[in-house]
Amino acid sequence: MRAFVYNVVLTVFWMLVTESFTLSNFLVGFAICFLILLLARPLFDAPSRRYFTLAWKLPRFVALMLWEIVLSSVRVAQAVLSPRMPIKPGFIAYPLTVKSDLEITLLANLITLTPGTLSLDVSSDRKVLYVHGMFVDDPQAVIQSTHDSLEKAVLEVTR
Template identity: 50%
Template sequence: MIKTKFLSNLLLSLIWVAITGAFTVENFLFGFALSFFLLWVSATDRRDNKYFNRIPKLVSFVFFFLYELVKANVQVAYDVITPRHYMEPGIVKIPLDAESDLEITLLANLITLTPGTLSLDVSEDRKVLYVHAMYVKDKEAFIASIKNGFERKLLEITR
């Protein structure tokens, strides 16, 4: 069902691009949003349909990740250009709620893409992710930020 809605959305977006004659990313994204809205309006089972719930969560996740990315870049850049270093590096053991290989891989890669953090390893039982971080002032706060940020939002999309 989700694949059908997504393919319908893509097809309508491509039709929009073809009709308008403007083959740009902005026009495609506008067509995608417009066709998503049209599919949403025409659907009778909006609340039960996962597609209409996942797309807004995915967009929210992208903005959340971009915010975290900018915040981490600013923090690392500030530490590099100032004479005093504010680093408190450490390796943190993060318990995982993510279960599938896809969820664990995406979480580990998102953590690694953020400057100042690096996913090191996953335990044999796949219940713990080991992360090296440059700024670990409070381990519990760091774990909570990963669990309530990246992992929670990622699981909302994948499940």
């Protein structure tokens, strides 16, 4: 977290030196300062180094989430526009690999944001997330798919 604060402080200095207080100048300064801090990475302690790895993982995470939303949206649209509505709704008890409150909340929100699914509740021991799905033909396949895509992405970004 300290590296992020350094990045913001250096970006403010950048804006003062260039005498331009626009969003585009902020973004350019932020990128330049990030590269400077990346070169100075050996000077930081181990927790601050996580900032640099997160900067590479976060865009990939966002892209994956957008892709999942697009795919689910297409599947829901196809089902709704189909004359026979080929849906099989159901409830799933999804076993959680994530442990922290942040990880559980992030995963539950990602599942809810994905069209056709809704996070309902977390068990009291925080080991099971209850999910309602529009397409639950094979509950094990849904669990495996969620684990391989969303939960894996959450773990990659948070750990």
